[in-house]
Amino acid sequence: MPTYQRPPGTLDILPEDQPYWSRVRTHAIHLAELAGFERLDTPMFEATEVFARSIGQGTDVVEKEMYTFLDQGGRDLTLRPEFTAGVVRAYIENGLYVEVSPQKLFSIGPTFRYDRPQAGRYRQFTQFNAEILGEQDPAADLEIMTLVWDLYARLGLADLEFQLNSTGCPRCRPAYVEGLRAYYEDHSDHICDDCQRRLEQSPLRVLDCKAEACQPLLERAPRIQNHLCEECAQHFADLREGLDLLERRYVLNHRLVRGLDYYTKTVFEVWAAGIGAQSALCGGGRYDGLVGLLGGPETPGVGVAVGLERIVILMKELGVEPSAPRTPEVFLAYLGEAPRRRSLMLMDELRRGDVGVYLAMGRERGLRSQLREADKRAARYTVILGEVELERGKATVRDMKAGDQADVDLSLLVTWLRERVG
């Protein structure tokens, strides 16, 4: 065992995995920009209050999953467990509501949750996040959903569909929740302990209970879809029409309720098999009250958070090719002190000429050892410089694939190589 290990639930992303990450990030950023989203970077930590108020006191995230600490100045801070709260805080603080509306913003970076790690779940994980602030039109929900769908499609994850639901708004939800509570109270002796608690704290959460005992009751529980106000019902219908029109598959899931309190109307997730017991690839929804709740002007919003680790896991599982890493195609080998100095200069010259190059290290190495290294590094050409070549003002350039060699004038070497690599 090594003396030091990664903290539980964290990940070393080694060079061999970077091509996957690079491909995921590149596509995410490209698609976001294509759809008119602008990048916003916020701090990795915020005042704890920002998250506690947004996400809600009774939620799992706030109750037991936050990395919270006091800094030297006694400030109560928390590593972000998600992006939305911080993005909304930045939107208000920087007065982005006076800019063109809606504001379409995306972010990408690490997030932190103190969960128990398991397959597909980490304490530090990476999210791609997109938000549309200042627009109540269901077209905004549709754009958000289309964006993540297209990201998956580009990365080769096919056969996906949205889980979709509407959780109503402050006008219609309270009545539904009362109805749900009343229904459950009539049968309270048949439900699990967790649900007993949920009824008090966040009644909607009884809907995604998986306990055997609760299933029969759930079957006949009232469904929010039948209790939406006219505005919410219309919004939901418009969104579904848009999804149909653009052929983004979805299934209605009346039991989909997300673990954060701020959602209104639309909630959705995308599920996939193959990431251990986890299924959610992304999750999102509308939060029309959040900006107001955090002290800004009443402003509707909708957004999504995409888990990047889970995408990478699936890409590997499905055999999706990552992007090819770019490594130098030229290796400089030398024999002797004068050639070594000349190689140093060649290295400099080549890189200034935008030719990627490895330089052999070590002063007493045999050519065999240097060529072995060149081979392992998959260099296309090895430039061999010894006393013999130096005297004639030339270098021996070995084509590693063909196995043949050419004499090239040192003065022409950069040009010669530039014509053949890149």
Next chain:
RNA sequence: GUGGGUGUGGCCUAAUUGGUCAAGGCACCUGGUUGUGGCCCAGGCGAUUGCGGGUUCGAGUCCCGUCACUCACCCCA
């Protein structure tokens, strides 16, 4: 927080079920070629078998504890 599984060199695996066996493969380094890679051959580096304790003449192998990793529950990315 709760439960299950696992823990041998950088990686993968072995050790006749307590008796010199800590072995093999991959990787790495050197040499076979006084200046030539990939294949092959030879050699080499590298492990107090997670840690602590116990049983025993003797433990990698049994027991207890502990730590770590891992999977799962809750919930999510």
